[in-house]
Amino acid sequence: MARNQVRLFASQLATNKIPTIKNESVKDFCFKDEKDWDLLRAAITKFSDETLAIPLVINGQKVYRTETKTQVNPAKHGQILADVSQATAEDIQAAIAAAKAAKKQWAATPWTDRAAVFLKAADLISTKYRYDMLAATMLGQGKNVYQAEIDSVAELIDFFKFNTKYAEELYASQPAETSPGVWNRAEYRPLEGFVYAVTPFNFTAIAANLVGAPALMGNTVVWKPSATAALSNYLLLTILEEAGLPAGVINFIPGDPVEVTDLVVNDSEFAALHFTGSTDVFKGLYSKISNNVAADKYRDFPRIVGETGGKNFHLIHPSASLEHSVLSSLRGAYEYQGQKCSALSRLYVPESLWPRFKEEFVGAMSQIQIGNTSSTDSLNFFMGPVIHEQSFDKLAAAIEQAKSDPELTIVQGGSYDKTNGFYVQPTLIQTSNPEHEFLKREFFGPVLTTYVYPDAKYEQIIDSIDKVNKYGLTGSVFARDRSAIRLAEEKLRYSAGNFYINDKCTGAVVGQQWFGGARASGTNDKAGSGNILTRFVSVRNVKENFYELTDFKYPSNYH
Numbered sequence: 001m002a003r004n005q006v007r008l009f010a011s012q013l014a015t016n017k018i019p020t021i022k023n024e025s026v027k028d029f030c031f032k033d034e035k036d037w038d039l040l041r042a043a044i045t046k047f048s049d050e051t052l053a054i055p056l057v058i059n060g061q062k063v064y065r066t067e068t069k070t071q072v073n074p075a076k077h078g079q080i081l082a083d084v085s086q087a088t089a090e091d092i093q094a095a096i097a098a099a100k101a102a103k104k105q106w107a108a109t110p111w112t113d114r115a116a117v118f119l120k121a122a123d124l125i126s127t128k129y130r131y132d133m134l135a136a137t138m139l140g141q142g143k144n145v146y147q148a149e150i151d152s153v154a155e156l157i158d159f160f161k162f163n164t165k166y167a168e169e170l171y172a173s174q175p176a177e178t179s180p181g182v183w184n185r186a187e188y189r190p191l192e193g194f195v196y197a198v199t200p201f202n203f204t205a206i207a208a209n210l211v212g213a214p215a216l217m218g219n220t221v222v223w224k225p226s227a228t229a230a231l232s233n234y235l236l237l238t239i240l241e242e243a244g245l246p247a248g249v250i251n252f253i254p255g256d257p258v259e260v261t262d263l264v265v266n267d268s269e270f271a272a273l274h275f276t277g278s279t280d281v282f283k284g285l286y287s288k289i290s291n292n293v294a295a296d297k298y299r300d301f302p303r304i305v306g307e308t309g310g311k312n313f314h315l316i317h318p319s320a321s322l323e324h325s326v327l328s329s330l331r332g333a334y335e336y337q338g339q340k341c342s343a344l345s346r347l348y349v350p351e352s353l354w355p356r357f358k359e360e361f362v363g364a365m366s367q368i369q370i371g372n373t374s375s376t377d378s379l380n381f382f383m384g385p386v387i388h389e390q391s392f393d394k395l396a397a398a399i400e401q402a403k404s405d406p407e408l409t410i411v412q413g414g415s416y417d418k419t420n421g422f423y424v425q426p427t428l429i430q431t432s433n434p435e436h437e438f439l440k441r442e443f444f445g446p447v448l449t450t451y452v453y454p455d456a457k458y459e460q461i462i463d464s465i466d467k468v469n470k471y472g473l474t475g476s477v478f479a480r481d482r483s484a485i486r487l488a489e490e491k492l493r494y495s496a497g498n499f500y501i502n503d504k505c506t507g508a509v510v511g512q513q514w515f516g517g518a519r520a521s522g523t524n525d526k527a528g529s530g531n532i533l534t535r536f537v538s539v540r541n542v543k544e545n546f547y548e549l550t551d552f553k554y555p556s557n558y559h
């Protein structure tokens with residue numbers, strides 16, 4: 001008997017249960033414990049003092065290439081954090097081959113052992129690597145410590161832990177009916193072939209989930225990380241390796257996105273895309289895959305899972321709490337510089353509230369401190385830089401457009417500066433046109449557009465919110481009047497996959513608010529829920545019969 005068969009048999013001696021899973025608690029870094037600050041400062045200094053050479057990782061081997069791309073600190077773009085090796089065509093093919101070769105053993109690895117890798121990685125991030133994770137995300141992706149903590153520590157750990165709980169529930173889900181003498185079973189096979197994960201810059205946790213969810217279910221992965229998140233993403237991979245992830249299960253391939261994608265999705269064993277990023281990039285990938293399906297390139301119909309852009313709204317009703325809706329809107333729009341797919345980018349305020357709303361909102365905006373969020377001297381900055389020069393230029397162009405457009409007025413903000421880092425001031429723009437393109441286009445930055453509606457037109461504005469753009473990711477209604485809440489909840493059914501009542505439209509927590517939207521916002525497979533795991537398995541039904549036939553005729557044949 002082969003050795004791995006012995007291993008498989010040994011794993012069947014008990015049905016193990018995942019430990020009790022709870023959301024990771026978020027440290028508030030409010031200086032009650034100076035030790036936290038010292039540890040964080042040491043980690044920031046460590047990553048700042050040297051330019052890390054980041055390799056590709058193929059079949060567990062580090063591969064360094066002479067062609068590299070630098071990752072800079074967006075808060076101080078003269079600071080080069082990493083030299084990231086770029087994959088050649090041969091590297092990409094080698095990564096695909098490694099994913100295929102590792103598949104059989106990983107798929108046959110007992111579930112307990114696969115789960116343990118992710119539970120241990122979560123534990124390592126909660127303890128030994130918490131400050132490294134924070135520092136890498138703060139420096140590389142321009143987050144302040146609180147935003148880094150809720151992303152690269154809490155949400156990331158939650159994804160890894162909750163996914164094990166959801167997988168356990170999925171595996172336990174079996175056909176409910178059995179006839180006498182029959183045992184029906186469902187087997188949750190990993191997909192045949194390999195998974196391609198293409199991950200965004202803005203959440204280290206999302207990258208972790210895009211590679212982690214398929215891998216947990218027994219798939220192997222080719223991972224193309226975002227160029228502007230390479231540092232935290234590579235750190236994550238090394239932590240997974242320390243937690244016991246076998247070679248070849250996740251292959252890390254930074255490189256030219258189009259070149260990597262074209263080779264990966266042209267492989268006949270490409271089984272699934274797990275993507276998060278912008279809508280247009282996803283459409284391009286979708287169409288390449290569809291064309292390949294039509295051209296008979298694949299053995300299977302690849303699964304396509306993509307979470308994409310948004311143009312998320314707050315609808316303020318005249319009965320809303322003014323202070324709460326002002327502060328929630330400010331956080332929703334400007335936290336992490338508006339670079340959350342869920343960020344508030346269109347705000348609807350009734351005329352009766354607008355003068356006081358505007359005064360309080362602008363007053364709060366003027367207290368926002370913006371600066372180098374990865375500084376070792378200060379944790380004071382509420383906002384930091386936007387991610388890179390293209391984003392900065394796009395936002396600057398939008399602000400300039402607003403200055404000359406007669407239908408737009410800059411209420412507050414409107415300045416920007418890229419001398420040292422990519423800084424865009426939080427900006428509030430008012431439009432007189434409820435159909436304006438600023439209510440349609442995703443800017444992905446701290447630019448919020450507001451439309452002030454007549455109180456009597458509450459229902460009409462709901463219709464306009466629903467129809468004005470193509471997205472359907474997140475949205476909120478703020479009201480004390482229950483009928484106003486009910487009307488918005490009913491009429492905005494398809495306007496947001498995550499709908500909030502008297503809360504901001506960002507900040508979904510794994511296991512609590514399942515995340516994702518439909519329309520142009522993605523396939524809505526709900527990260528943070530068990531549903532996402534079903535996309536990375538292909539169920540086999542097994543019927544075992546205990547009765548043996550003694551005759552081929554039916555009883556009626558003897559009548």
Ligand SMILES: NC(=O)c1ccc[n+]([C@@H]2O[C@H](COP(=O)([O-])OP(=O)(O)OC[C@H]3O[C@@H](n4cnc5c(N)ncnc54)[C@H](O)[C@@H]3O)[C@@H](O)[C@H]2O)c1
Pocket residue numbers: 198199200201202203206224225226227257258261276277278279281282284285307308309310340341342442444473516517521522
């Ligand atoms: N719905 C969600 O859950 C969610 C979450 C986070 C971010 N987002 C969206 O992501 C976007 C911001 O992230 P981003 O700037 O990293 O997005 P992006 O689309 O620019 O990049 C995402 C990934 O796609 C790769 N990519 C870019 N062009 C490609 C191409 N032509 N072919 C193949 N791959 C390509 C990038 O290298 C990166 O790895 C926003 O639109 C935001 O709304 C959505």
Ligand SMILES: N[C@@H](CCC=O)C(=O)O
Pocket residue numbers: 155202203339340341342505506507508509515
């Ligand atoms: N969980 C986050 C996801 C943000 C995506 O970029 C939120 O809901 O704000």
